[in-house]
Amino acid sequence: MDLPIRTTPTEPMMRKRQPTTAALEDQPIPVRVKLAAAWTSLMFLYAYVDILNFFTPGVVDDILDGRVFEFDLSQTFSTAALTLMAFPIFMVVLSTTLPARANRIANLVVAAVYVPVTAFNVAGESWLYFFGLGVVLELILLALIVRLAWTWPRTASSATTPDRGTARAQQHA
Numbered sequence: 001m002d003l004p005i006r007t008t009p010t011e012p013m014m015r016k017r018q019p020t021t022a023a024l025e026d027q028p029i030p031v032r033v034k035l036a037a038a039w040t041s042l043m044f045l046y047a048y049v050d051i052l053n054f055f056t057p058g059v060v061d062d063i064l065d066g067r068v069f070e071f072d073l074s075q076t077f078s079t080a081a082l083t084l085m086a087f088p089i090f091m092v093v094l095s096t097t098l099p100a101r102a103n104r105i106a107n108l109v110v111a112a113v114y115v116p117v118t119a120f121n122v123a124g125e126s127w128l129y130f131f132g133l134g135v136v137l138e139l140i141l142l143a144l145i146v147r148l149a150w151t152w153p154r155t156a157s158s159a160t161t162p163d164r165g166t167a168r169a170q171q172h173a
Helices: 029-055 059-064 073-096 100-122 126-152 164-173
Strands: none
Touching: 029 073, 029 100, 029 126, 073 100, 100 126
16 A cells, blocks of 8 residues: 655655656667777777776886887887777767768678787787787677678668659658
8 A cells, every 4th residue: 555655744645656667668779889989998998998008017117118019119019009099089970970881891890900910919928817808899799890890781682662752742642
């Protein structure tokens, strides 16, 4: 039995809220949004692994000495690193703006290219659990991107759908 609940003398009587048993609506998410979300997640992982790497003993000292991994810090290194990361960064926006066919191809190509790029990040690292986990999570996201792009929903073939002229005639009828 619902009993009225009054919190203050001037407040109207309120009924106790009953829990709902209705199922939540699971709205479909467009493939473009899924791809943009996956690229965004990948970029967060890349950034977070790089940031946490600063806490690995010796890394900051190497950076201060002008070296990252096996590379000398230079404008060329920084430009190459930015260029390398610009592709997944731009894939966030391209996934939502490119036409479907170009979008699918771009996602398949860029994700496939980034599989070896991502795997390279674990090479020569002493903290294999940390970098290994980062690489595995990044590879899972890249696999998701490939799967989403590969299975991009298709429209019915033109043989089963009316051409534009027929569709216009039907609309005006």
